Amino acid sequence: MSNNDIKKIFEEASRLAEQQLETPLRQLTRKILNEERKYLYSDQKPAQRKKNIKDFIEEARKSGNFKKNVRA
Amino acid sequence: MKIISLKMKNFRQFYGEQAIDFSTDPDKNITLIHAENGVGKTALLNAIKWCFFEETTLNFSQKEKLVNNYARDNGDTSYYVAIEFEEDGEYFYCERGYNNLSKSYFKMTRDDFETGVRPINDPELLINSILPKEMSEYFFFQGEGVGSFTKAKVGHNREVKEAIQNILGFKTAQQAIDDLGDIKKDYRKEVAIRNKGSELAKLSEEISKLEQEKIAKDSRLSNCDKNIGMYEQLISDIDEKLANSNSTVVKQNHQNRAKLDKQKNVLTEKIKSKEAEKVRLIKMYGAHIFAKKLASQALDFINEEEFKGTIPAPYNENLVRQILDEHACICGAPIHDGSEAYNNISKLLKNAADPDQGNRVIRARETLKSIQTKNEGAKSHLLANQKDLIELHNNLEDTKRELEEISLRMTEFNIDEIVSLENQRKSHQQHKDTEYRTQGRLEVETDRLKKSIDAKQSKINQLQAQSTGIDIYQESLDILSEVESLLINTLQKAEESSFNELSKLINDTLDLYVRQDFKAKIDKETFNIRLIDNQNRSVAMSDGQQLLLSLTFISSLIQLAATRKNAQGEILTPGVIAPFIIDAPFGVLDNTYKGNMAKSIPESVEQVVFLLSSSHWEGTVEENIRGRVGKEYNLVAEVVSPQGSKRLNPIYIKGNKIDTVRYNCSIDRTIIEEVKV
Numbered sequence: 112m113s114n115n116d117i118k119k120i121f122e123e124a125s126r127l128a129e130q131q132l133e134t135p136l137r138q139l140t141r142k143i144l145n146e147e148r149k150y151l152y153s154d155q156k157p158a159q160r161k162k163n164i165k166d167f168i169e170e171a172r173k174s175g176n177f178k179k180n181v182r183a
Numbered sequence: 184m185k186i187i188s189l190k191m192k193n194f195r196q197f198y199g200e201q202a203i204d205f206s207t208d209p210d211k212n213i214t215l216i217h218a219e220n221g222v223g224k225t226a227l228l229n230a231i232k233w234c235f236f237e238e239t240t241l242n243f244s245q246k247e248k249l250v251n252n253y254a255r256d257n258g259d260t261s262y263y264v265a266i267e268f269e270e271d272g273e274y275f276y277c278e279r280g281y282n283n284l285s286k287s288y289f290k291m292t293r294d295d296f297e298t299g300v301r302p303i304n305d306p307e308l309l310i311n312s313i314l315p316k317e318m319s320e321y322f323f324f325q326g327e328g329v330g331s332f333t334k335a336k337v338g339h340n341r342e343v344k345e346a347i348q349n350i351l352g353f354k355t356a357q358q359a360i361d362d363l364g365d366i367k368k369d370y371r372k373e374v375a376i377r378n379k380g381s382e383l384a385k386l387s388e389e390i391s392k393l394e395q396e397k398i399a400k401d402s403r404l405s406n407c408d409k410n411i412g413m414y415e416q417l418i419s420d421i422d423e424k425l426a427n428s429n430s431t432v433v434k435q436n437h438q439n440r441a442k443l444d445k446q447k448n449v450l451t452e453k454i455k456s457k458e459a460e461k462v463r464l465i466k467m468y469g470a471h472i473f474a475k476k477l478a479s480q481a482l483d484f485i486n487e488e489e490f491k492g493t494i495p496a497p498y499n500e501n502l503v504r505q506i507l508d509e510h511a512c513i514c515g516a517p518i519h520d521g522s523e524a525y526n527n528i529s530k531l532l533k534n535a536a537d538p539d540q541g542n543r544v545i546r547a548r549e550t551l552k553s554i555q556t557k558n559e560g561a562k563s564h565l566l567a568n569q570k571d572l573i574e575l576h577n578n579l580e581d582t583k584r585e586l587e588e589i590s591l592r593m594t595e596f597n598i599d600e601i602v603s604l605e606n607q608r609k610s611h612q613q614h615k616d617t618e619y620r621t622q623g624r625l626e627v628e629t630d631r632l633k634k635s636i637d638a639k640q641s642k643i644n645q646l647q648a649q650s651t652g653i654d655i656y657q658e659s660l661d662i663l664s665e666v667e668s669l670l671i672n673t674l675q676k677a678e679e680s681s682f683n684e685l686s687k688l689i690n691d692t693l694d695l696y697v698r699q700d701f702k703a704k705i706d707k708e709t710f711n712i713r714l715i716d717n718q719n720r721s722v723a724m725s726d727g728q729q730l731l732l733s734l735t736f737i738s739s740l741i742q743l744a745a746t747r748k749n750a751q752g753e754i755l756t757p758g759v760i761a762p763f764i765i766d767a768p769f770g771v772l773d774n775t776y777k778g779n780m781a782k783s784i785p786e787s788v789e790q791v792v793f794l795l796s797s798s799h800w801e802g803t804v805e806e807n808i809r810g811r812v813g814k815e816y817n818l819v820a821e822v823v824s825p826q827g828s829k830r831l832n833p834i835y836i837k838g839n840k841i842d843t844v845r846y847n848c849s850i851d852r853t854i855i856e857e858v859k860v
Contacts, residue, residue, distance in 0.1 A: 140359075140666050140754050147355040147362070148756070152311035161362055168366070168659050168666075177662045 135176035142167050184313055184761040185269045185790050186231070192280075193251040193262035195226040196820075198852035203227075205762070205792065206813025207269070213785050213811045214792045217800060217834060218818035219843045223853040224794040225325070227818070228766045232323045234264035234279045236316045237289070240325040250281070253850050260285055270313050277306060284517060314761050317349040321740050322761045326768035332733035333712045333724065343736070344710040347685070350740045351677045351747070352756025356670050363667050370656045370663065377653040379646040386646070390639045397632040400625050407622040414615035421608040425593075425601070433593065433601055440589045443582050450579040457572045464568055468561035471554050478554040485548055496536030503528060503535045673754055681743060682707055688739035689732070692787075696731075696779035703732060712736060726771045734768060734780050742787050762790035769799045778803030785811050797834045797843075809837075815858040817841050821848035 146163050149155045171177055190202040205214045218224040229239040229246075239246045250262045263280025274294040281287050291306035303309050314322065332342050348354075425437045502513075506528055510518050518524050593605040682705050689703040689712075701714045701722055712732060714722040724732065747758025763784060769777045781804040785791045795804070817834070819842050826846035833840045836858055 136665055136669055137754055139662070140669050143359050143363075143666060144355050144754060144756070147358045148312065149308060151355060151358060152316065153305050153308040161366060164359075164362060165366060165369075168662055171662055172655070172658050177658070177665070 135171065135174065139167060139171045184759065186762050186792075187267040187269060187274075189231065189234075189264065189266050191230050191262075191264040193254040193259065194230050194249060194264055195251060196223050196851075196853040197226070197230075197855070198251045198253050198850055201855045203816055203855055204814060205790070207790065208813045209789065211811050211813030212788075212790050213808055214790075214814040214816070215800075215808075215812045216792065216794045216816045216818065217797070217836070217841070217843075217858070218794060218853075219796050219820075219832070219834075222818045222820045222843070224766050224796070224818070226853075228323060228325065228764055228794060230264045231266065231764060232319065234266050234277060235310050235314065236319060237279060238316070240320075240323075242325055242327060251852070253852065259283070275303075275309075275313075276300075277310060286517065314759050315349075315352065315354070315756055317354050318352075318744060318759055319761070321346060321350060321737055321744075322759075322763055324737060324763065324765045324768070326734075326765050327770065329730060329733045329737065329768070329770070332736055333729045340710040340712070343705070343712060346736075346740055347678065347681055347710070350744050350758070351674075351681055352758075353674060353677075355756055356674055356754075360667060360670055363663050363670075367660060367663050367667075370660045373656045374653055374660070377650050377656065379650050383643060383646055383650075386639050386643050390636055390643070393632050393636045393639070397629055397636065400629045400632065404622060404625045404629065407618045407625065410618045411615055411622065414611045414618065417611045418608055418615065421604050421611070424604055425608075428601065430596065430598065430601070433596060433598075436589050436593055440586060443586050443589070447579065447582045447586065450575055450582060454572065454575045454579065457568060457575060461565075461568050461572070464561075464564050468557065468565070471557045472561055474554050475558050478551045482548065482551045482555075485544060485551075489544075496534055496540060498531045498535035499538050500532065500535035501537065503531050669754070677755060679707075684743055684746070685736070685739050688742050688787075689735050692735045692739070692783050693732075696776070696783060697728075698775075703735070727773055727776060730770055730772055731776050731780065735783075738763065738784050738787050745789070760789055762792055763788045764792040764794070766794040767796065767799060768793070769795075769804070774803045778807040782807035800834070817843070817856050817858050818853050819856055820844045821850065821852050821854055822846050823848055823851050 143164050146155075146160055146167070150157065150160045185207050186205045187207060188202060188204045190200065191197055192200045203214070203216075206212060216224065216227065218227075225240065225243055229243045233239055233249070250260055254260075254262070261281055261283045263278055265276065265278035265280075267274070267276050269275070275291060276294065277289070277291040279287075279289045289306055291303040291309060292300050293303060294300050332340075332346070348357075422437065422441070425433060428434055428437070506512060506518065507525065510520070510525075512518055512524070516524075518528065590605065590609060594602055594609075596602065686703060686705055693701060693703055699722075700717045702717075703712055704715050705712050714724055714728060714732060716722055722728075741761075741763055744758040745760045747753065748760050749757075765784075769780060772780060777799070781793070785808060793799075793808075815836070817836075822844060824846065829844075829846070832843055834843055835841065841858065
C-alpha cells in the first residue's frame with residue numbers, strides 16, 4: 112500500500128467522521144451561537160435574541176430529530 | 184487576515200493624510216516601524232485597533248480626543264482611519280471616522296474580482312467574524328507591562344485564563360449558556376403552571392364525594408315526591424268522601440276549601456315566578472348599581488383631564504423617544520446629549536403619551552356612560568317587583584287563614600265520621616307540608632351540589648386545557664439541556680486540550696531560546712504559568728524571564744488561534760490568522776533574549792508589525808530579523824519651535840543616519856516616512 116493510498120484512506124475516514132459529527136444537536140448549537148454573535152458584535156436587542164433562540168428550539172422540536180429515540 | 188495598507192487623516196499626532204503599506208510577503212513578513220518615545224507608536228497601534236473595533240488600549244491616554252489638535256484648532260474636526268486587508272483570498276476595505284458634522288461612521292466594502300466593490304451591510308458583525316474583538320487584543324498588542332501575564336497570582340491568574348478563553352472563542356458560548364439558563368427558567372415556569380396532576384387528582388376526589396352526596400339527596404328527594412303523592416292521594420280520598428257527604432254544609436265547606444286550595448297553589452306559583460324575577464333583576468343591575476359612584480367619578484376625571492388638554496396627550500411619546508434615541512431631529516439636524524434642544528425635547532415627554540391612549544379613553548368613556556344609562560331603569564323595576572311580592576304574600580296568608588278556618592269549622596260538626604275524616608285529612612296535610620318543606624330544602628341543596636360539581640368540573644377542564652402544552656415545554660427543556668451540555672463539555676474539552684497545546688508551543692520556543700533547561704507549566708486550576716527546572720522545581724523568575732515567558736505565551740496563543748481557524752466540526756468561534764502588531768515588546772529583555780524573541784515571533788505568525796524604539800531595535804534585534812523585514816518606516820516628529828539646545832538623536836539603520844525629529848517646521852505633528860535602505 113502506497114503512501115498515497117494510506118493518505119486517501121485517512122482522508123475518507125476523516126470525511127466520514129466529520130459527517131457523523133454534523134448532528135442536529137450540533138447544528139442547533141451552532142445556530143444559537145451565531146445568534147449570540149449577532150448580539151455581541153451587532154445591534155441585536157437581547158429580547159429579540161432570546162426570542163430567536165426560543166424559535167430555533169421550537170423549530171428543532173418540531174423537526175422530530177430530538178425525540179428520545181432519535182438521539183442526536 | 185493580512186493587513187495590506189493603512190491610511191489615516193488627522194488622527195492624533197498624524198496631521199493630514201498619511202499612509203503605510205504593510206509587507207504581505209510570507210518570506211519577509213515583518214513590517215518594521217521605528218519611532219522614539221512620544222512620537223506615535225502607541226497611537227499607530229491604536230489607530231488600527233480603533234478602526235476595526237472603536238476601542239483603544241488601556242495605556243492610550245485621552246482616548247476621547249482622537250482628532251489632531253492642529254486640525255481642530257483650524258476648524259477641521261473630521262478624521263478617519265482606513266485599512267485595506269485580505270481574508271481568505273477576498274479583499275476588504277474598512278474606514279472608521281468622524282465627518283465634519285461630528286457624526287461617526289464605520290463603513291466596509293468587499294472588493295470582489297467578479298462583481299466589483301460592494302458595501303457590507305453589517306460591517307461590525309463582519310469584522311468581528313473575521314477577527315473577534317476579544318481575540319484582537321492579543322494580536323494588536325501593547326508590549327509594555329506584558330510581563331504581568333506570568334507573575335504568580337494569588338488565586339486565579341485572571342489574565343491568562345481570559346486570554347486562553349478569549350482565543351478559544353468562549354465569549355459567545357458563555358453568553359449562550361447564560362441565555363439558555365434564562366430560557367430554561369421561562370420554560371420551567373410554564374411547566375409549573377401546566378403541571379396540574381396533583382390538583383386534578385384532588386379535584387376529581389372532591390367531585391366524587393359531592394356526587395355521592397348528591398345521589399343520597401336525590402334519593403331522598405325521590406322519596407319526598409312519592410310521599411307527597413301518597414299524602415295527596417290520601418287527602419284526595421278523604422276529599423271525595425267529604426264531597427259525597429250527606430250534609431249540605433259539609434259539601435259547601437269542602438267546595439270552598441277546594442277553591443281556596445287551588446287559589447293557594449296559583450299564588451305559590453306566582454310568588455315563585457316573582458322571586459325568580461327578583462334574582463334576574465339583581466343579576467342585571469347589581470354590578471351597575473355598585474359601580475355607579477365609581478363610574479361617575481371616573482367620567483368626571485376624564486372630562487376634567489380632557490378639559491386641561493392632557494387626554495389625549497398633545498405629543499406622541501413614541502416619536503419623542505425615537506428622536507431622543509437617534510439623536511436626530513425629523514428635519515435631520517443632530518441633537519446631542521445635554522444640548523438645549525435635547526433637554527427641551529426631553530421635557531415634552533412629561534405631556535407625551537402613546538397615540539392609542541386617545542382611543543382607549545373614548546372606549547372607557549362609552550363604557551362608563553352605559554353603566555350610568557343602565558342604572559336608570561334599575562330602581563323602578565326592583566320596586567315594582569318588591570311591591571308585587573308583598574301583595575302576593577299577603578294574598579297567600581289570607582288564603583291559608585281561610586283554609587284553616589274551614590278546617591276548624593269542619594271539626595265542629597257533631598258527626599263522628601266527618602270529624603275523624605277531617606282529623607285524618609289534617610294529619611295528611613301536615614305530613615304533606617313537611618315533605619314539601621323537605622323537598623324544597625333538598626332541592627336547594629342538590630342545586631348547590633350540582634353547581635359545586637359543575638364548577639369543579641369546569642376547573643378540571645380548564646386545568647386539562649392548560650396541561651396540554653406541558654409535553655411541548657418538557658421536550659424543549661430536554662433539547663435545551665442537551666445544547667447546554669454540549670456547550671459545557673465543548674468548553675471543558677477545548678480548555679483542557681489548550682493547556683497541552685499551549686504548553687507544547689511555549690516549550691518549543693523556550694527549548695530554542697532560553698539558556699537554562701527550563702520548561703513552562705500552566706497550572707490547570709489557577710492558570711498560573713510557571714517555569715520549572717529539570718527536577719520539576721518551580722523557578723523564581725527574573726523580570727526578563729517573566730517578560731520572555733509572557734511574550735512566548737502571547738505568540739503561542741496566536742499560533743493556537745491559527746491552528747483552530749480551519750478546524751472542522753468546531754462549534755466554538757473558529758480561530759483566526761491575523762497580523763501580530765506589537766508595540767514596544769522587548770522592555771527589560773537582555774540583548775540575547777531580545778534577539779531570540781525578535782527571531783522567534785516572525786517564524787510563528789504570518790504577518791508581524793514591530794513598533795520599536797531605538798532601544799528595542801539596535802543591536803541583536805536588527806541582526807536577527809533584518810532578512811525578514813519587507814517594509815520599513817520611520818516616524819519623525821516635526822516641531823514648530825527652533826531646535827535650541829535640544830539634540831537631534833538620529834537613529835542608524837543599516838549604517839544610514841535617519842532623523843527622529845525636525846525643528847522649525849510649519850506644524851507640530853508626526854509624519855510617516857518609508858525607510859528605503
